[in-house]
Amino acid sequence: MNKLLAITLAIFVGACSSVESGKKTNSTWEPIIDQPSELASIMRSLNQEAELRKQNLEKGELSEVNSKLIFKMITAKPTEPHMVGAAFAPNTEAFIANYRQLSNAKDIDAQIDAHNNLVKSCIACHMNFCQGPIPLIEKLYVNL
């Protein structure tokens, strides 16, 4: 399953729309898999963190929630400038507020609820700015 997720992630890497990445098949295309933007690397870490948290929650285990990366999101450089816009800052603030609630959740049920709320706020921002990874992000929901 992890391998599958990694492959799915690789398909979306460097491109917010899967259609876009499908077009880049000419010989001048260079994969930017090894050089993600600052924002893309933060996203990969947050995604990985959420995958692990989901696995733990499904085993009935709490995870530590204390990433400092979330505070770097607003200023992080995206792959292309159009990937962030006016709604980016308010979306980041909503995300950070949900992350804070998640870090305050002290039992499994509360952490599951807060985790799923956080995933919603990932998707809310992605609807505006970066739709490609949404199917991947939806897999982060914990349904117990």
Ligand code: HEC
């Ligand atoms: C405030 C807006 C916003 C929020 C919140 C957000 N993202 Fe993103 N995400 C973006 C943008 C913009 C990009 C494109 C970054 C780039 O290519 O530089 C991106 C890219 C990604 C990527 C692709 C990274 C790559 O390798 O190219 C993944 C996966 C991802 N986000 C997952 C998540 C997950 C999981 C969450 C929640 C834990 C989340 N995002 C929350 C805006 C957001």
